[in-house]
Amino acid sequence: xxEFFAQTALLWPLGIPIAAAALCxxxxxxxxxxxxxxxxxxxxxxxxxxxxxxxxxxxGIQVKQFGAWAAPFGISFMAxxxxxxxxxxxxxxxxxxxxxxxxxxxxxxxxxxxHPLFQGLTVxxxxxxxxxxxxxxxxxFEVMLITTLGLITLDRTRAQLDGxxxxxxxxxxxxxxxxxxxxxxxGVTGTLNMADLARVLPQTEAxxxxxxxxxxxxxxxxxxxxxxxxxxxxxxxxxTASIVVSAVFAGLLTKVGVYxxxxxxxxxxxxxxxxxxxxxxxxxxxxxxxGVLGAAVQWDVRRILSFHIISQxxxxxxxxxxxxxxxxxxxxxxxxxHIIVKANLFFIAGAIHRATGTYDLRKAGxxxxxxxxxxxxxxxxxxxxxGIPPMSGFWAKFMVIDAxxxxxxAWLAAVALFVGLLTVFxxxxxxxxxxxxxxxxxVERVRKVPLAMTAPIAVLCAVTVAIGFNPEPLIAFAGQAxxxxxxxxxxxxxxxxxxxxxxxxx
Amino acid sequence: MNLVYAFAIAxxxxxxxxxxxxxxxxxxxxxxxxxxxxxxxxxFVSGGLINTAxxxxxxxxxxxxxxxxxxxxxxxxxxxxxxGFALVAFAAAxxxxxxxxxxxxxxxxxxxxxxxxxxxxxxxxxx
Amino acid sequence: MSLIFSAMARIFFALMLAxxxxxxxxxHNEPGGGFVGGLVAASAFTMLALxxxxxxxRRALHLHPVVLMGAGLLLAFFSGLPGxxxxxxxxxxxxxxxGSLHLGTATLFDIGVYCVVVGGVLCLIFRLYEDPAQ
Numbered sequence: 027x028x029e030f031f032a033q034t035a036l037l038w039p040l041g042i043p044i045a046a047a048a049l050c051x052x053x054x055x056x057x058x059x060x061x062x063x064x065x066x067x068x069x070x071x072x073x074x075x076x077x078x079x080x081x082x083x084x085x086g087i088q089v090k091q092f093g094a095w096a097a098p099f100g101i102s103f104m105a106x107x108x109x110x111x112x113x114x115x116x117x118x119x120x121x122x123x124x125x126x127x128x129x130x131x132x133x134x135x136x137x138x139x140x141h142p143l144f145q146g147l148t149v150x151x152x153x154x155x156x157x158x159x160x161x162x163x164x165x166x167f168e169v170m171l172i173t174t175l176g177l178i179t180l181d182r183t184r185a186q187l188d189g190x191x192x193x194x195x196x197x198x199x200x201x202x203x204x205x206x207x208x209x210x211x212x213g214v215t216g217t218l219n220m221a222d223l224a225r226v227l228p229q230t231e232a233x234x235x236x237x238x239x240x241x242x243x244x245x246x247x248x249x250x251x252x253x254x255x256x257x258x259x260x261x262x263x264x265x266t267a268s269i270v271v272s273a274v275f276a277g278l279l280t281k282v283g284v285y286x287x288x289x290x291x292x293x294x295x296x297x298x299x300x301x302x303x304x305x306x307x308x309x310x311x312x313x314x315x316x317g318v319l320g321a322a323v324q325w326d327v328r329r330i331l332s333f334h335i336i337s338q339x340x341x342x343x344x345x346x347x348x349x350x351x352x353x354x355x356x357x358x359x360x361x362x363x364h365i366i367v368k369a370n371l372f373f374i375a376g377a378i379h380r381a382t383g384t385y386d387l388r389k390a391g392x393x394x395x396x397x398x399x400x401x402x403x404x405x406x407x408x409x410x411x412x413g414i415p416p417m418s419g420f421w422a423k424f425m426v427i428d429a430x431x432x433x434x435x436a437w438l439a440a441v442a443l444f445v446g447l448l449t450v451f452x453x454x455x456x457x458x459x460x461x462x463x464x465x466x467x468x469v470e471r472v473r474k475v476p477l478a479m480t481a482p483i484a485v486l487c488a489v490t491v492a493i494g495f496n497p498e499p500l501i502a503f504a505g506q507a508x509x510x511x512x513x514x515x516x517x518x519x520x521x522x523x524x525x526x527x528x529x530x531x532x
Numbered sequence: 533m534n535l536v537y538a539f540a541i542a543x544x545x546x547x548x549x550x551x552x553x554x555x556x557x558x559x560x561x562x563x564x565x566x567x568x569x570x571x572x573x574x575x576f577v578s579g580g581l582i583n584t585a586x587x588x589x590x591x592x593x594x595x596x597x598x599x600x601x602x603x604x605x606x607x608x609x610x611x612x613x614x615x616g617f618a619l620v621a622f623a624a625a626x627x628x629x630x631x632x633x634x635x636x637x638x639x640x641x642x643x644x645x646x647x648x649x650x651x652x653x654x655x656x657x658x659x
Numbered sequence: 660m661s662l663i664f665s666a667m668a669r670i671f672f673a674l675m676l677a678x679x680x681x682x683x684x685x686x687h688n689e690p691g692g693g694f695v696g697g698l699v700a701a702s703a704f705t706m707l708a709l710x711x712x713x714x715x716x717r718r719a720l721h722l723h724p725v726v727l728m729g730a731g732l733l734l735a736f737f738s739g740l741p742g743x744x745x746x747x748x749x750x751x752x753x754x755x756x757x758g759s760l761h762l763g764t765a766t767l768f769d770i771g772v773y774c775v776v777v778g779g780v781l782c783l784i785f786r787l788y789e790d791p792a793q
Contacts, residue, residue: 033747041749045736051729094742094751142729161608168615172622179626187630189645191557194623198564199552205571205612212605213578266645326649385649614694621783628787 035081036090036105038074039113039152042067047145057136061128064141068124071148072117075110082110087510087520089158097158097521098219104158104521107507108358112155112285115365118489119277120148122482126373127270129380129478135180135268143180146173147274154282158521160211160294161218163286164204167250171197174279177271178263189263196259200249207242210235211294221521224293224514240295240302244287251283253343254312257336261320264335265328265385269376272328276335277369281361284342288357292511297349307347311441314340318448327375327385327460330452331368334411337445338364344426344442348433354508356425359500363418363493367407370486374404377475377483378460387459394461397475401461406487408453410494413446418493421501537577544570555639557630561623568616572609579605668710672719675703683773687761693769697776704777705784713789716781724782731774738767 031038046067053059082088088105091097105113123144131140150170157163174197178190212218214235215226230236245256252260260280264272297303317337324330342364345357375385377400382390394401410417413424423446430439493500510516544566551563579602587603589596596603631637634644647653679700686692708716720727741764742751754763 030747034743037743037749041736041739045733048729048732048736051725052733054723054725054729091748092750094746094748139725142725161611165611165615168619172619175622175626179629182629182633184633184644185648187626187633187644188642190626191630191639191642192645194626195552195560195564198619198623199567202564202567202571205568206574208608209571209575209578212575212608218604218608262645265649323651324649325651329649329651618779621780625783625787 031077032081032085034090035074035078036088036103036156039071039078039117040103040149040156042070042074043145043148043152046071047142047149050141050145051139054139054142057133057141060136060141064145065124067145068117068121068148071152072114072121075113075117075152078105079107079110079114082107087516089520097523098217098222101162102158102219102221102521103156104221104517105156106510106517107503108288108511109155109285111358111362111503111507112281113152115362116148116151116155116278119274119365119369119486120144122369122373122486123270123274125478125482126273126376129476130268130270130376138180138182139176140180143173143176144274147177147278149173151278151282155285158220158517159218160220160223160290161208163289164201164208167201167204167282167286170279170282171201174275177275178267180268180271183266185266189266192259193263196249196256200246203242203249204246207239207246210239210242214239219521220289220293221517225518225522227294228514240291243290243295244302244305247283247287247290248309249283251280251287251343252313252317252336252339253309254316254336254340257313257317257339260336261329261332264332265326269328269372269379273369273372273376276331276372277365280335280339281365284339284361287343288346288354288511291346292349292354293514293517297346303347303349306343307435307438310340310343310347311438312340313337313343314441314445318445318452321452322448325387325459327378327387327390327456328372330387330456331371331375334371334449334452335368337449338368338411340445341423341426341442344430344438347438348426348429348435350429350433351505351508351512353426353429353433354512355501355504356422356429358507358511359425359497359504360422362500362504363410363422363490366486366489367410367419370407370483370490371404371411373479373483373486374400374407377479380475380479381473382460382465383473387456389466390460391463391465392461399480400475400483403480403483403487404457404461406490408457410490412450412453414450416494418490418497420494421497425501425504533581534577537573537581541570541573541577544573557627557637557639557642560639561620561627564623565616565620568612568620572612572616575605575608575612665710668706672703672707675699675706679703679773683769684766686769687766693772694776697773698780700773700777701780701784704781705788708785708788713785717785720781724778724785726778727774728778728782731771731776731778733771734774735768735771738764738771 046063049063050060053063082105090103092101092103147170150166150173153166153169154163157166175190175194178193179186214233215223215230217223217226249256264275267275291297297306314337317333317340321330321333324333342357342360345353345360378390378393379385381393381397381400384390406417410419413419427439427442548563548567548570551559551566554560585597585599585601587596587600634642679696682691682699683693683696704716704720707719739750741753742748752763752765754761
């Protein structure tokens with residue numbers, strides 16, 4: 027039995043949410059049964075992803091050929107430490123969101139299909155993290171896109187439809203670009219398997235088609251991940267969704283774009299090729315700076331946080347711009363820390379809304395007195411986001427900034443530090459307005475924040491604090507993951523199993 | 533032959549981008565439709581246009597014949613068409629709903645998301 | 660709607676469903692399959708919705724489209740599991756000879772796809788055709 031699970035560890039983080047999504051859809055008429063199926067699915071997915079991670083850590087890269095078609099002809103799925111860690115974090119976040127949903131979801135939202143769509147989103151995200159085939163990655167992106175659109179328009183309000191429209195058009199355009207890039211890449215190399223591409227591409231001579239394909243990948247993932255100057259759809263749509271949905275989007279969706287970017291520009295292309303490094307560096311600086319400046323003017327908690335997603339994406343991209351193993355390790359640490367912290371801040375925004383009845387900071391206030399626990403729980407991710415020691419954000423920022431100093435990119439480090447300062451400004455704005463100041467109007471009655479809301483917030487806070495006080499294991503893990511991620515030979519050996527098939531190139 | 537295809541695809545993509553830039557949301561959806569069709573053609577061309585026979589293994593044989601076309605681009609395009617179909621259908625439904633809710637098909641009038649939680653208007657943000 | 664259309668719709672509805680099933684099973688070895696079959700079936704229900712109204716088509720379907728989608732996805736998922744047991748690989752199919760028929764778990768997968776397509780397409784189409792006032 028244990029051997030069976032060890033051999034099939036890669037399947038379950040993908041298979042369980044598929045089954046759960048199907049089950050939730052089949053149980054359409056009974057919201058209660060849907061909720062049970064959904065929670066069971068989330069818990070099992072987390073367990074399965076933990077199993078996968080332990081398997082990857084003990085046995086190296088895990089590979090599965092779907093339908094038993096040999097690579098590079100069939101579709102391969104692979105899990106390296108980075109991918110497996112992303113699956114674990116996203117499953118943890120999905121479970122937290124599921125619990126938060128107990129308190130936050132209204133009956134109407136469940137009736138319009140929250141559970142099947144949410145499970146579908148988990149399928150898409152996990153699939154994108156685990157696939158070893160570039161076309162298959164496109165398919166998972168589309169799965170994510172269509173479930174995301176369903177989730178944004180859950181309430182069908184005017185703002186949601188408008189936000190969804192913007193989201194849909196920009197993201198459809200991005201996936202079309204992605205598909206074009208795949209077409210060009212296939213035309214040049216004749217293969218779609220990522221490990222096989224990693225084998226073939228270094229031997230392929232540089233051509234304009236390859237250069238265009240690389241740029242298109244950057245552009246497509248840039249739209250997905252919210253890079254400067256392509257991020258404008260993000261703050262125009264994220265705040266319209268219901269808060270559970272926003273939190274999951276904030277935690278996961280942009281990160282999938284970043285993940286794909288890292289995969290493509292470590293395994294397939296090099297950032298050294300054709301000035302990509304300069305572009306990525308400029309984009310990283312712009313993303314950090316404009317994200318945080320956009321947040322400064324906002325008063326709605328969700329919009330402030332939405333802009334901060336963008337600025338934090340800049341830090342992660344910084345790792346790719348430097349592209350030393352140290353910088354990549356920093357970026358991996360940053361992604362893991364950021365998914366937890368950012369989603370948690372959105373959850374807290376939901377709790378603020380529950381307690382004060384508004385997301386507008388000008389109207390909120392007095393939470394320090396009325397719910398001191400929430401104030402404490404807010405401080406942890408807020409300080410972490412700003413990078414104040416000893417929270418997890420400090421180590422994350424320290425790693426990427428240290429790597430940029432060592433990588434002769436002091437100007438990037440300067441931008442990063444400056445943006446960190448502005449992040450403190452935004453976080454203290456939320457703190458002062460929502461928690462510290464007296465409520466602007468007399469409060470009729472303070473609403474309690476239910477346990478189903480505080481519990482996931484507290485758990486995610488605990489993770490943040492745990493990483494903050496004991497960063498060593500995660501730093502070591504990030505280092506190992508970065509080393510594996512940059513080592514093409516490992517992937518080629520694992521996926522193709524030393525079978526060099528002649529004639530795979532045209 | 534490749535050149536003809538290249539120009540045809542370029543023309544189609546140009547039309548798609550032009551429609552995408554329109555203020556009329558129905559045109560935007562049509563633009564996406566054209567763009568994804570052009571992308572499918574691009575994949576088709578990148579698979580090579582030399583061979584003419586269908587990629588079917590004849591009875592008794594184990595491999596494809598010499599003249600068989602490359603089957604993989606066809607499979608990719610099929611997948612892309614199916615996905616594109618689902619997404620464009622969804623987008624069309626979204627456009628219809630947006631039109632019914634916001635009363636306009638012009639993006640100039642679509643500002644409900646922007647107005648929600650706007651930093652400049654204090655009263656409009658009730659979440 | 661015209662009398663001719665609504666009178667013929669019933670007949671064509673049955674015909675199209677039959678064709679869709681034919682396409683579904685033909686797809687086993689020849690062009691056709693779950694997706695195409697599903698589309699034809701969905702267009703049969705769509706025609707019914709056009710000729711009469713959406714609620715008639717909904718009643719003819721018996722199930723909610725989303726339930727059909729879920730059931731189809733579940734079936735497709737379970738059709739992949741036998742392969743996990745034998746080859747440790749999802750969707751590696753099992754094959755049987757039933758009389759002169761060459762059947763396998765891939766058939767189940769195709770039926771699952773058929774259900775997902777019918778459900779998914781009708782889910783959208785019913786929404787589009789329904790009067791917003793209702």
